[in-house]
Amino acid sequence: MSSEQVNSPQPSAAETSNSPSTNSQVPVESDPVVREQVKKRRTFAIISHPDAGKTTLTEKLLLYSGYLNVAGSVRARKNQRAVTSDWMAMERERGISITSTVLNINFQGFQINLLDTPGHQDFSEDTYRTLTAADCAVMVIDAAKGIEAQTEKLFKVCALRKIPILTFINKMDRPGREPLQLLGEIEEVLGIGAAPLNWPIGSGTDFQGVYDRLKKQVNLFEPVAHGSLMVPTKVETLDAESSALDPDLRKKLRDEIELLDGAGASFDRDKFLRAEVTPVFFGSALTNFGIEPFLSAFLELSPPPGARDSDKGPIPADRSQFAGFIFKIQANMDPRHRDRIAFVRVCSGRFVRDMSVQHVQSGESIRISRSHRLFANNRESMDEAYPGDIIGIVNPGGFHLGDTLCEGKPFQYKGMPQFSPEHFAILSCNETLRRKQFVKGIDQLVEEGAIQILNDPNAFRKEPILAAVGQLQFEVVQYRLEAEYGAKTSIQKLPYSLARWVEGTPEDLEALQLPTSAMKTLDRENHVVALFGGKWELEYCMKQNPKLEFKTVR
Numbered sequence: 001m002s003s004e005q006v007n008s009p010q011p012s013a014a015e016t017s018n019s020p021s022t023n024s025q026v027p028v029e030s031d032p033v034v035r036e037q038v039k040k041r042r043t044f045a046i047i048s049h050p051d052a053g054k055t056t057l058t059e060k061l062l063l064y065s066g067y068l069n070v071a072g073s074v075r076a077r078k079n080q081r082a083v084t085s086d087w088m089a090m091e092r093e094r095g096i097s098i099t100s101t102v103l104n105i106n107f108q109g110f111q112i113n114l115l116d117t118p119g120h121q122d123f124s125e126d127t128y129r130t131l132t133a134a135d136c137a138v139m140v141i142d143a144a145k146g147i148e149a150q151t152e153k154l155f156k157v158c159a160l161r162k163i164p165i166l167t168f169i170n171k172m173d174r175p176g177r178e179p180l181q182l183l184g185e186i187e188e189v190l191g192i193g194a195a196p197l198n199w200p201i202g203s204g205t206d207f208q209g210v211y212d213r214l215k216k217q218v219n220l221f222e223p224v225a226h227g228s229l230m231v232p233t234k235v236e237t238l239d240a241e242s243s244a245l246d247p248d249l250r251k252k253l254r255d256e257i258e259l260l261d262g263a264g265a266s267f268d269r270d271k272f273l274r275a276e277v278t279p280v281f282f283g284s285a286l287t288n289f290g291i292e293p294f295l296s297a298f299l300e301l302s303p304p305p306g307a308r309d310s311d312k313g314p315i316p317a318d319r320s321q322f323a324g325f326i327f328k329i330q331a332n333m334d335p336r337h338r339d340r341i342a343f344v345r346v347c348s349g350r351f352v353r354d355m356s357v358q359h360v361q362s363g364e365s366i367r368i369s370r371s372h373r374l375f376a377n378n379r380e381s382m383d384e385a386y387p388g389d390i391i392g393i394v395n396p397g398g399f400h401l402g403d404t405l406c407e408g409k410p411f412q413y414k415g416m417p418q419f420s421p422e423h424f425a426i427l428s429c430n431e432t433l434r435r436k437q438f439v440k441g442i443d444q445l446v447e448e449g450a451i452q453i454l455n456d457p458n459a460f461r462k463e464p465i466l467a468a469v470g471q472l473q474f475e476v477v478q479y480r481l482e483a484e485y486g487a488k489t490s491i492q493k494l495p496y497s498l499a500r501w502v503e504g505t506p507e508d509l510e511a512l513q514l515p516t517s518a519m520k521t522l523d524r525e526n527h528v529v530a531l532f533g534g535k536w537e538l539e540y541c542m543k544q545n546p547k548l549e550f551k552t553v554r
Contacts, residue, residue, distance in 0.1 A: 031320035041388030045115040048140035049148035053170040057285040065107035133345035136164040143176030173284040193277035195267040200282040305388040312411040317387040322349035323406035331444040340395040351385040360404040420552040421467035424494040441485035454521035496531040500550035
């Protein structure tokens, strides 16, 4: 790989995607101040299979960007060693990420908006929604396990949206697969080119550092007493005679670099921005080996915010008027406030506190007087924001996932899909006196998108039917109803594993014929949802109702 190939100037995402589009039906007057701010923004999500090290990597990025004195501890908060991004009590008890988190960081002149997503497949809907707010993604892979099921699924979501992906192969300090084997698996399983921009020096207990292929430098790391501290790094050339690097490792590294360079593989930033190739980095989030080189490369390679599609055409990021969309709603992040926060991804223009915007879905003008900068479940007042930034605004109750807020001529950004659930149960309130809190809690959890609620129109008692993508979502709902609303519940599983939204004319819907083992329900918007015990029942029903459509996504 030649330096000319790697470092040749490429147009930035802002230059290629922020220019006004002649197809847009919305005024797109450019604002130079907004354009300069766009160049400083990086908004990305981290995706991985559970236990690949995603949350650990998030903590270490915070450590190296100066937001933590010790990984796992928010700066200036003594004796707090819980993971910053996992703020919910249940997350800390179980050691898993349940809800997406926004972390807002200033580093080396950049405004970084980090979206930490749940890795567990039971919470994948939250991850899918969060990815709509990201401009790129960091994919974390376990060096021993390679591409795992949830990683592959989340990668496909990114690929559908053409989100550029950087890859961090983690846990190089443990026994694992050969680097070349991991690169081959990325290309074969995910169907994307893999371009290693650094290379591991040793592996397992022999892992000592990485070789930077762009700068042609050896970065040797000195272990520290605890992985929560930044590691000292010694930089030298490959040819330097140094006693710090074992001679056998030096020879092996030289042979591997010659093999890579001889293969003629080069990194093309245009292909990266088109999501055709992923730059690959090696390291260990636990020991901090390779974190600093990765973070520096990320800032250089990742794209700034670009144009976003809408029902009126592409809307450039440097447009003078503000616009954004709601990708997440979260209740009770702070027990002291007990409010609902709508997470808004700023997509164009400049947001200013106390400004009036149009809520496109309702047609109402709304003054945003309470806006917050978010850092996990902590918040502070935010007076202005630019494309790429995430702002939290207090939800008065009229906001929904996917809603657009904008100035000027109204338009709508592309909506968010609702996925077909696979687990169903009847949820009952155990205490009649807590019924009001139970109903309020359910309403707010549905508003967040944590669960879906269905109703049996023929049932005598209108207990809600919980519908979820993953089984663990039921446990989260029960936990939060008791912890946040004081409502203890019981749950009765239902024997269904498939759901389909049924669409057609009112006459055809009225004539819907279902197998006796299936069930007709209505969602919150009174759309018909049919529940089936298995694939055979669904296929039989489709044959019996040829005029109707059975959809997995709404």
